[in-house]
Amino acid sequence: MSRRDFIKGxxxxxxxxxxxxxRAAGLPELNWRLSSSFPKSLDTIFGAxxxxxxxxxxxxxxxxxxxxxxxxxxxxxxxxxxAVQAGTVEMGHTAGxxxxxxxxxxxxxxxxxxxxxxxxxxxxxxxxGGMELLRGxxxxxxxxxxxxxxxGAQMGGWFRHEIKSLKDLRGLKMRIPGIGGSIMAKxxxxxxxxxxxxxxxxxxxxxxxxxxxxxxxxxxxxGFSRIAKHYYYPGWWEGxxxxxxxxxxxxxxxxxxxxxxxxxxxxxxxxxxxxxxxDAKNPEALMRLVKQGVKLHPFPKDVMVxxxxxxxxxxxxxxxxxxxxxxxxxxxxxxxxxxxxWFKVAEAxxxxxxxxxx
Ligand code: CA
Numbered sequence: 001m002s003r004r005d006f007i008k009g010x011x012x013x014x015x016x017x018x019x020x021x022x023r024a025a026g027l028p029e030l031n032w033r034l035s036s037s038f039p040k041s042l043d044t045i046f047g048a049x050x051x052x053x054x055x056x057x058x059x060x061x062x063x064x065x066x067x068x069x070x071x072x073x074x075x076x077x078x079x080x081x082x083a084v085q086a087g088t089v090e091m092g093h094t095a096g097x098x099x100x101x102x103x104x105x106x107x108x109x110x111x112x113x114x115x116x117x118x119x120x121x122x123x124x125x126x127x128x129g130g131m132e133l134l135r136g137x138x139x140x141x142x143x144x145x146x147x148x149x150x151x152g153a154q155m156g157g158w159f160r161h162e163i164k165s166l167k168d169l170r171g172l173k174m175r176i177p178g179i180g181g182s183i184m185a186k187x188x189x190x191x192x193x194x195x196x197x198x199x200x201x202x203x204x205x206x207x208x209x210x211x212x213x214x215x216x217x218x219x220x221x222x223g224f225s226r227i228a229k230h231y232y233y234p235g236w237w238e239g240x241x242x243x244x245x246x247x248x249x250x251x252x253x254x255x256x257x258x259x260x261x262x263x264x265x266x267x268x269x270x271x272x273x274x275x276x277x278x279d280a281k282n283p284e285a286l287m288r289l290v291k292q293g294v295k296l297h298p299f300p301k302d303v304m305v306x307x308x309x310x311x312x313x314x315x316x317x318x319x320x321x322x323x324x325x326x327x328x329x330x331x332x333x334x335x336x337x338x339x340x341x342w343f344k345v346a347e348a349x350x351x352x353x354x355x356x357x358x
Contacts, residue, residue, distance in 0.1 A: 027256050032066040035084070037077040037094040038243075039196065040070050042218055044277045045243065048149040048270040049093040052245065055266035056259075064259050066091065077195075081246065085142050090251040093148055095243050096134075097178050102141075104179075104318050105325040108332055109134050109145065111241035113180055113311040115332075118150040118240035118275055120339045125242070128335050133328050144252045146267035148245040149274030152282075154235030155219065156299055157212030158203070158228035166302045175199050175211035179314070180237025186310040187303070196222065203227050212237075216285035217278060225294045232297050236307055243274070 034053065038045040046068075053066040069089075071077030080092035081099050096109025108130070116124060124130035125147050138145040157176070163169065170188040174181075181191030192208055202208045204227050211228070212235060213219045225231070245267045252260070290296065315333075319326040 027060070027063055027258060030064045030255075030259070032064070032090040032251070033074065034066050034068050034091040034093060034245075035071070035073075035075050035080045035089045036068055037071055037080045037092070037098065039077075041221065042196075042214075044217065044274060044281065045149060045151075046070070047277070048243065048274045049245075051273055052093075052148070052263075052266040052270040055269055056262050059262040059266070060259060064262065068093075081141065081143070084246050084248050087248050087250065090248055092246045093243065094246060095241070096145075097241075100178060103137070103324055104322060105137055105328050107179055108328045109137075109242065109244055111238045112315065112332075113183055113237040114239065114308045116240050116336055116339065117343075118152045118242070120336070120343075121150065121240045121242050122147070122271070123339065124332065124335050129331060130335070133331055137324060137328070138246065139249070142249045144247045144249055146245040146247070146264065147242055147271040148267055149243040149271055151214055151238070151241055151278050152275055153215075153240060154238040155212070155215045156232035156235045157210055158219070158224040159210040159230040159232060160203070160206075160228045161209065162230055162297065163232065163300060163303065165300050166306055169303065172210060173208045175202065175208050176237065178237070179311075180212075180235075182314060183237065183307050183310045186314070187306055200224065200227075215278065215282050216289055217281040220285045220289055225289050225292055229293060229295050230297055231289065231294050232299055234299070236299070236304060242271075245270075 034049055036046055036049050040046050049068045053068055056064050056066055071080075074089055075083040077094075078098050080089075080094040081102075083089050084092040096106040097111065099106040111121075115121075121130075125134075131145070131147070134145055157174070161168075163172075166187065169184070171190060172188075173190045173192060174184060175194045176184050176189075176191050177193040181193065184191045192202075194202055194208075194211075196213070199208075199211045199213065200222055203211050203224065211224060213222060213224070215235075219225075219231075247263070255263070315325075315329055319329045
């Protein structure tokens with residue numbers, strides 16, 4: 001006799017006290033599928049979906065199960081949004097800025113060059129009105145969005161040769177996707193978009209001169225240090241990139257309220273723990289890389305200043321022609337400026353003293 005038959009036979013009322021709340025309340029058994037945009041090898045990013053799914057199952061007494069699929073198994077990694085929109089899968093784990101081709105405003109869901117730090121992004125999402133605005137954008141695509149992890153400030157990538165000033169970027173072929181790539185192009189570089197596995201061979205055979213990925217923990221696995229010794233910081237195009245869980249709007253509406261609450265709480269937990277994982281794992285990875293002879297360099301100041309100028313010119317230009325972008329940009333820009341004023345007073349002086357004053 002199966003457990004379910006036993007329960008049916010014994011009568012639900014008799015056993016209610018011993019059963020998980022979900023079962024006692026007669027909540028349905030649900031099996032959802034989640035498509036991830038991230039390969040399993042990026043265990044910290046991929047793992048955020050697993051963290052979320054495990055917690056949802058725990059909270060609902062095993063009644064609401066979400067199975068995670070790596071990119072390519074159900075849908076390609078960069079088509080997760082389309083698949084969730086169409087209801088092919090109920091849910092996805094992805095990065096909004098993969099979809100800037102649909103609308104550049106999707107970048108606000110992940111990162112804009114010289115944008116918010118991870119903490120500021122969380123502040124904008126959970127307490128600053130950013131999530132409501134982003135959800136307005138996602139609603140047009142039949143989706144509900146939840147913050148779903150953050151890497152913290154990324155590294156600026158691996159360069160075969162030193163970059164001493166802005167003019168060294170001229171003609172430089174670099175793997176750098178998205179808006180960061182557009183800005184690199186404005187500075188005279190030649191941006192390339194290559195998926196993770198193709199970067200190492202391109203760098204090795206000299207097809208590209210530089211490549212950015214994430215940060216020490218993830219970059220170490222791809223082995224870039226063997227061919228490009230100069231490791232630059234900071235990744236000014238990704239100062240606090242956020243990943244997102246997206247849910248099909250109808251599927252979300254159909255969820256019983258306790259399941260909605262479970263899903264929302266589990267997404268928030270995954271959002272926080274991914275950043276914690278990176279902050280805990282990056283220091284040791286960086287030390288190992290430096291021991292192998294990797295040379296750390298800050299980007300020259302003229303590169304940083306020119307890139308920031310080019311970035312804001314690009315945003316202003318986009319805001320003039322794209323009302324959806326403008327709506328998010330106006331709010332984001334004001335929020336960012338206020339955050340800078342506050343962080344300049346307490347956070348930055350505290351950190352500067354701790355890090356640099358003996
Ligand atoms: Ca990156």
